[in-house]
Amino acid sequence: xxxxxxxxxxxxxxxxxxxxxxxxxxxxxxxxxxxxxxxxxxxxxxxxxxxxxxxxxxxxxxxxxxxxxxxxxxxxx
Numbered sequence: 850x851x852x853x854x855x856x857x858x859x860x861x862x863x864x865x866x867x868x869x870x871x872x873x874x875x876x877x878x879x880x881x882x883x884x885x886x887x888x889x890x891x892x893x894x895x896x897x898x899x900x901x902x903x904x905x906x907x908x909x910x911x912x913x914x915x916x917x918x919x920x921x922x923x924x925x926x
Contacts, residue, residue: 874900877896877900892924895924895925896922899922906918
């Protein structure tokens with residue numbers, strides 16, 4: 850595959866995947882509606898912590914190529 854084709858493929862996939870992630874993050878944001886959901890500050894802390902962790906891992910992959918970790922989110926009890 851030529852360098853130009855690789856770049857085009859990267860841009861195509863990145864645009865689709867980033868758009869999907871933005872939509873998913875906005876859906877998570879909908880959970881902040883206290884009229885529909887009951888949650889604690891600890892729930893919020895755990896969600897945001899996990900999202901921060903995943904974003905740090907993403908940055909590291911682009912810089913260092915670090916291996917992926919588990920992709921499942923569970924609340925700590």
